[in-house]
Amino acid sequence: MKFMKIILCMLLMVGLIFSLTSCIPGFSVDKDGNMKIKGEDGDIEIGKAKWNVTKMYGLDAPKAKLESYVSSEDGTIYIFSEMKEKDAEEYINKIKAEGFTYSSVTVDDYSYTGTNKDGKTISFTYDSDSEGGTITAVQGEKPDEDDENGAVIGGKDKEWYSDKMGGLPDPGVAVVAYWTVDGDTAYTLEKMDNHLEYVEEIKSCGFTVDPSVLEADDTYIYTASNEDGDIVTFSSSEEAATITFEKND
Numbered sequence: 259m260k261f262m263k264i265i266l267c268m269l270l271m272v273g274l275i276f277s278l279t280s281c282i283p284g285f286s287v288d289k290d291g292n293m294k295i296k297g298e299d300g301d302i303e304i305g306k307a308k309w310n311v312t313k314m315y316g317l318d319a320p321k322a323k324l325e326s327y328v329s330s331e332d333g334t335i336y337i338f339s340e341m342k343e344k345d346a347e348e349y350i351n352k353i354k355a356e357g358f359t360y361s362s363v364t365v366d367d368y369s370y371t372g373t374n375k376d377g378k379t380i381s382f383t384y385d386s387d388s389e390g391g392t393i394t395a396v397q398g399e400k401p402d403e404d405d406e407n408g409a410v411i412g413g414k415d416k417e418w419y420s421d422k423m424g425g426l427p428d429p430g431v432a433v434v435a436y437w438t439v440d441g442d443t444a445y446t447l448e449k450m451d452n453h454l455e456y457v458e459e460i461k462s463c464g465f466t467v468d469p470s471v472l473e474a475d476d477t478y479i480y481t482a483s484n485e486d487g488d489i490v491t492f493s494s495s496e497e498a499a500t501i502t503f504e505k506n507d
Contacts, residue, residue, distance in 0.1 A: 304328050309336070314395045315378045317356060321345040325390075333396030339389060343368075346384040346391070353380050360401035361439075363409045373401050409437030419443070423503045424488050425463050429456055434498065441505030446498060453478055453494035465490045 304327070309319035313334040322341035327334060341349075350370045354362075358372035358380045368384035368391075377400040384391035416433035420426060422443040434446040450456060457480050461469075469482040477495045484490075487506030493499060 310334065314393070315356075315374070315380065317353065317380065317393075317395075320349050320393065322389075333394060335392055335394040337390070337392055341384060341389050341391065343386050343389075346382075346386070350382060353382060373398060376400060409435070409439075418445070423501065424465070424484065424490060424505075426490065426501065426503070427459055427463075429499070429501070431499070441507070442503065444500065444502040446500050448499070449497060450494050450499040453492075453499060457492060460490055460492060 308327075309324060310329070311317065311319075313329060314336075320338060320341060322338040322345065325337045325339055327336045329335075346368045350364075350368065353370060353372060357374040358378070360373040360375070362370065362372040364370050368386065369382065371379065371381040373379045377398045379394075379396050379398050381394040381396075382391065383393075416436065418428040418433060419436075419438075420428065422438055423445070429447055429450060431450050432448045434448060436443065436445045438444075460480065460482070464484040465482040465488075467483040467485065469480070472479040477493065479491065479493045481489065481491045483506075489502075489504040489506070491500075491502045491504075493501075
């Protein structure tokens with residue numbers, strides 16, 4: 259995993275710097291071999307990983323081997339290994355159960371980022387091949403109530419949510435990705451062979467106000483509103499289809 263390799267390289271570089279500058283004031287090492295660097299903007303701790311529930315916003319340690327960590331006033335990151343795939347899935351569910359569901363992003367099943375009502379954010383990444391990954395905790399801004407939505411990119415957990423799409427029915431083709439923010443939702447789908455039939459379904463759901471049709475090369479685009487002012491934009495090409503629903507505020 260590229261991100262984990264970057265973190266490991268950073269740790270090795272810091273270790274090298276420390277070996278050359280250990281006599282400089284501001285550097286200290288505790289009895290466990292962990293290094294603390296004092297700075298004007300706060301302290302940074304780097305070393306062997308011992309799970310800190312407080313710094314990780316109440317989350318329990320994962321079922322994995324904790325390799326190392328970096329912690330500062332801005333946040334904490336743990337690097338782990340030897341985690342089973344089922345444990346990674348369970349840990350993501352645990353993160354969600356603890357309320358980290360605002361402005362969430364899921365990428366390829368096992369990379370998840372979510373924020374809680376207080377603005378605390380947890381980011382979890384996992385690679386099933388190496389059985390390793392990272393868990394990061396940072397403090398951000400408090401989300402709005404409408405931000406309890408998110409995005410799903412890749413992976414197998416992709417569903418069609420008709421209630422978020424103005425009542426539009428399931429197109430019946432595989433979902434590649436979707437996101438939903440502040441009442442607006444967009445889906446990317448695999449190629450749709452019967453796109454004109456689906457346009458009729460869009461119309462039957464009331465999206466017939468100020469319709470617009472654009473055809474260029476192999477791309478077909480239909481846009482229309484309903485009586486509430488909500489807008490649907492549907493696009494179909496030889497490669498993929500997209501459907502966007504915009505809620506009228």
